[in-house]
Amino acid sequence: MPKLLFLFLFFLLFLLRPHHVSAHFIRQPSRPLVFTPHNRPDSHPQQVHVSLVGNNYMKVSWVTRGSGVSSTVEYGKTPGKYESTATGEHTSYYYFLYTSGKIHHVTIGPLDPATVYYYRCGGAGPEFNFRTPPATFPIEFAVAGDLGQTEWTSSTLEHINASDYDILLLPGDLSYADTQQPLWDSFGRLVEPYASRRPWMVTQGNHEQETFPIIYPKGFKAYNSRWPMPYKESASDSNLYYSFDAIGTHIIMLASYADFHVHSNQFNWLAKDLAKIDRSRTPWVVVLLHAPWYNSNLAHQGEGESMRVAMEEMLYNSRVDVVFVGHVHAYERFTRVYNNKANPCGPIHVTIGDGGNREGLAMLYKDPTPSISLYREASFGHGRLRILNDTHAHWSWNRNDDSVSVVADEIWFKSLSSSSSCFPKVQPTIEPTSEKDEL
């Protein structure tokens, strides 16, 4: 009997617990892990995914278990007809008793924009296809963080796939393998139907670290082997931070889990990368990183603060338009902000760490809501950034309402490069006429 009473009190406390969230809040419990089995022959490609490499090139990555499989990709614009072939490289890694399969990476191109290419990996297995990003506006990014591999992840991925987009951006925490390496393989198989069709551009979260004292002190073995991003192409010295362009948009992926302090490699690289931005070519600048700089959820409070202190001024001075973060398993949108205050020339900060992982949602919020936080809700979902032209973009957050995708938050906003007060047009410098010229 006391047991029943205890259970009843626990249930009552659970129902009455404080959760200062929006009026639309619906609690969504965690859903079970989905393990995606390997069901192709060992020599056939599995875990196929594509990512952008410089202008007009795509990297195709996949894993095989058999020996003697070549790192080649055949591709063309017609199904079954491969006019071109490219050869790349392969790698593998050990993690304690686990040995990965052969992880192939092949860069193909040059490719035409907004074009569907059909491709086959290693001369065997099924044909895949992807579409390259457009060369003119509009462009649409799907944004989802802290994915994991649960039934919620599956529904988020289905919702992302249900309406068209060009590139997926992921602000960290991919597989939630957490050192269980077969879960990296399972994650690769779970996302293959999506990541083989559109480029996935990712940055790392804490769940990618997988450090172990003395043996793996630097971590990121699986992440760097499986998800190489175009860091060399953006003059970075680490796969953990890099940048790339997609029509009219410069996208910077930062590392919450690499040194970011003043004069660190990442700090110096960011300063150089920001200095190179030409807003007449890329009027939009978007940044992704994992641990939020602004966050009114009680989860992970203050974890991004030292990075904010180190780097926020640089982003502000460069008039970054939007910062997407993950880590907190909920959605939150802030107003334009700088140094903890609303600022019309600061970036909009968005927490989008609600992809669907096994840890469930971050339910508790600061009360009252800070004035800079405009929308917050602990539900699973994903975001859409549709950039219409040089000046206007639309952002929406799509909640997984049970298993249906519903737009719960949306805004139109303008690029800071189109703001005369935030981005005063620099008067052309008039060179003083030299005496020589006068002669």
Ligand SMILES: [Fe+2]
């Ligand atoms: Fe995280």
